[in-house]
Amino acid sequence: MKRFIQNTLKLLLLIIVLVVVCDIVYTAVYRNSAPRNKLQYILNTENETFDIVFLGSSRVANHVDTKLFDSLSLKKTINLGVLGAGLNDNFLQLKLLIQNNQVNSVYLQVDDNFEREYPTALGTASAMPFIRNTIIKEHTKRYFENFNTLYYVPFYRYAINDPKIGFRELFFSFINKAPKIDPSVGYIPKYGSRPSQSGSLPKEITKENAILKEIRVLCKTNNIELVLFISPYSSTVKNRDYIDKLKNKVPDLLDVTKGYNDSLFYNYGHLNNKGARVFTKNLYYATQRILEQ
Numbered sequence: 001m002k003r004f005i006q007n008t009l010k011l012l013l014l015i016i017v018l019v020v021v022c023d024i025v026y027t028a029v030y031r032n033s034a035p036r037n038k039l040q041y042i043l044n045t046e047n048e049t050f051d052i053v054f055l056g057s058s059r060v061a062n063h064v065d066t067k068l069f070d071s072l073s074l075k076k077t078i079n080l081g082v083l084g085a086g087l088n089d090n091f092l093q094l095k096l097l098i099q100n101n102q103v104n105s106v107y108l109q110v111d112d113n114f115e116r117e118y119p120t121a122l123g124t125a126s127a128m129p130f131i132r133n134t135i136i137k138e139h140t141k142r143y144f145e146n147f148n149t150l151y152y153v154p155f156y157r158y159a160i161n162d163p164k165i166g167f168r169e170l171f172f173s174f175i176n177k178a179p180k181i182d183p184s185v186g187y188i189p190k191y192g193s194r195p196s197q198s199g200s201l202p203k204e205i206t207k208e209n210a211i212l213k214e215i216r217v218l219c220k221t222n223n224i225e226l227v228l229f230i231s232p233y234s235s236t237v238k239n240r241d242y243i244d245k246l247k248n249k250v251p252d253l254l255d256v257t258k259g260y261n262d263s264l265f266y267n268y269g270h271l272n273n274k275g276a277r278v279f280t281k282n283l284y285y286a287t288q289r290i291l292e293q
Helices: 002-032 038-043 066-073 087-100 121-130 134-143 147-152 167-174 210-221 242-249 273-292
Strands: 049-055 077-079 102-109 225-230 265-267
Touching: 002 121, 002 167, 038 087, 038 121, 049 066, 049 087, 066 077, 066 273, 087 102, 087 121, 087 134, 087 210, 102 210, 121 134, 134 147, 210 225, 225 273
Parallel strands: 049 077, 049 102, 102 225
Antiparallel strands: none
C-alpha cells in the first residue's frame, strides 16, 4: 500500500511537471513566433498608423479587397476581419490595436452579429496564449466564469482550445510556417459560386447591443471615426426584412447590400473574388458620398 501511494504521488508530480513545462513551451512559442493569425499580428504591431481598419467576421475578411481600397483611397488600410468573429471579438481587437498604434478610422461590419454580445469560441482560443496581456486578461475576466482556471491552472487554456491552438498549430508556429493569407493585408478571396446554397437571417431583432455601444465610446474617446456598414446577401437568403429592422436600430448603418447578382456570391452570405471587388468599390464610393455631405 505504501509503494502504491508513493508511485501515485510520483505519477501525480510527473503530470504536474509536464503540464507546467508544456504551458511554458506553448506560451513561449506563440509569443516569439511570426504571426499566423490577425490577433497575433495586432499584438506584434507597434508604432504604426492606419488610416482605415476594417473589422468584422468572414463577411469582412472575404469582402474587402484592401489593396483595391488602397488604390482608390490612397490611404493605408488593413482588413482585420476574422472568420467566425463577433462584435465582442472585434472590440478586443480594436482595444489591442490602439494600445500601441494610431487608428484614424474604423469600418465595422454590423449584421446578425448584432444579436450576440459574448466572445466567440474562435476569438477566445486565439487570445488564450496571451492571457497575461493586461487588456486580454481584463477582457477575458469580464466574460468567463472559469477565468481563474484559465489564468492559473497550467496548460488548461490550451487543452480546452486544442483544435485552434493545439499541437498542430504550435508546430506550424514553431517552424514559422507562413499562413496562407498575409495578416498585414487580411483579404481572403473566395472563388467560384454556389447559387443554390441558401441561408436565413434572424426573424426578430434584439433591443440593443451593449458591445456596439462600447465600441462607439472607445472610438469617440480615441478620436476614431467609426463607419458602420452591412454587406450584401444573395437572393436566396430568407428573412431579408431583418436588414430594415437593423437599420432602424442602427440609424447610421451604411447599407451596401443592393445591386449584386447571385453570380457574384461564393455562397449565400459571402461574395466571391469578383463580387468582393465590386463591393469594395461600392463601399469606397458610398463612404465618399457621406464625407461630401
